Amino acid sequence: MFSHKLMESELAVAVNTEAHSQLVEIFRNDTSDLPDGERKLEPAHCVLTTQYLQVAERILNLTVYEDDVWIVTFPKCGTTWTQEMVWLIDHDLDYDTASKIDLTRRSVFMEIGWFFKAFPHDTIAAVENLPRPRHIKSHLPQALLPKQLWTVKPRIVYCARNPKDVAVSFMHHYRHLHGYNGPQETFLEALLAEQVLYCPQIKHVLDFWNIRHLDNILFIHYEDMKMQMTDVLKEVSNFFKKSYTDDQLKKLAEHLSFAVMKKNPSANNTLLLEELGKLTGKKIEFEFMRRGEAGCHKDELTPEYLERLRVYIDQQLQGTNFKYREVSSI
Structure with a gap:
């Protein structure tokens, strides 16, 4: 079902860190069980770690329940924000429980236990043992997620964000959480x-835009939020x-505002940062919710890089009807 290739390029080696094992490209060549969409899927691949290879089949064959709720994003696309929003909406705005139980326990990051060396929890088992309805977070691409998602059809919320802002946010994330200490230019390359x-x-x-027509898929944009x-x-x-x-929605919007979320210890990944700090023996001086802005790339990326990124995005989107949100167009 899976094959893989070690990533040994100069760039891959330069951005990898001691926090996780060697990077690999993992391939799933048979995608015949995936749902039909507007275009034919190509053989799926994703950059992961050699550690992940230990659990790829386990995740693919995970038991899925109809009342599951899955939050899926590429990293740094408003995942935490979306998790808190979806959990509260699905749980009748139960702020009391949300304040007492950390978001990482209410909405479990399924594969994180298999990226960082010596991570103290089996996060796949944590998903399996969650009380139903389970809320589950993942950054995995469509083809590497559990096969039963496409037959059992639980609710899946997918959030997209403009790659220009993702580049900036992911760069800071990689530096402070993964321990990357190389030049900014190398990471961006x-x-x-x-x-x-x-x-x-x-x-x-x-791949998720391709199946947004399915009744159990909701596709949203960070910029709209x-x-x-x-x-x-x-x-x-x-x-x-x-x-x-309207009053309930107004209160929820205030709860989800960046200023409030950033100060909310049960929803700003403080617990996760503490756990990652224990792995390194150092306190991580980083706010998971750093700026939370749309358009922040203008302050940190050069015009030359932005132009190259624009060309790359245009090439990748060619032949599709998908468009990333631009702040100026909203």
């Missing part, structure tokens, strides 16, 4: 060359067949 964890990024998005949060809350509520008043 590696991202453009798809030599970084979870790449390729745009195919990740397109920034600029039109009330509309997004109504859309997500409808997806979960929930009805909330």
Whole structure:
């Protein structure tokens, strides 16, 4: 079902860190069980780690339940934000429980236990043992997710974000959480060359855009959450067949505002940072929710790199009807 190739290019070696094992490209050549979409899927591949190879089949064959809720994104695309929003909407705005139980326990990151060396938890077992309805987070591409997603058909919420901002956010994430200490330019080159964890990024998005017509798929945009949060809350509520008043939605929007989320220890990944700090023996001086802005790339990426990234995005989107949100167009 799977094959893999060690990533030994100069860029792949340069951006890999001691936090995880060697990077590999993992391939799933048979995608015949995946749902039909607007275009034919190519053989699937993804940049992961040699550690992940130990559990690829286990994840693919994970038991899925109809009342599951899956949050799927490429890294740094508003995942935590989406998790908190979806959990509260699905749980009748139970702020009390949300404040007492950390988001990492309410909405489990399925594969993280197989990226960082000596991670203290079997996060796949944590998913398996979650009380139902389970909320599950993953950055895996469509083809590497559990096969039963496409037959059991639980709700899946996918959030996309403009790659220009992802580049900046992922760069800081890699430096502070993964321990990358090389030049910024090297990481950005590696991202453009798809030599970084979870790449390729745009195919990740397109594979879910391709099946957005399915009743159990909700495709949303990070930029819409920034600029039109009330509309997004109504859309997500409808997806979960929930009805909330304007006042309830206003309170939820305030709870989900960046300023509030950033200070909320049960939803800002403070616990995850503490656990990762124990692995390295050092306190991680990093705010998981760093800036939370749309358009932040303008401050940190050079015009030359942005132009190369624009060309890359245009090439990858050629022949599709998908468009990333631009802040200026909202």
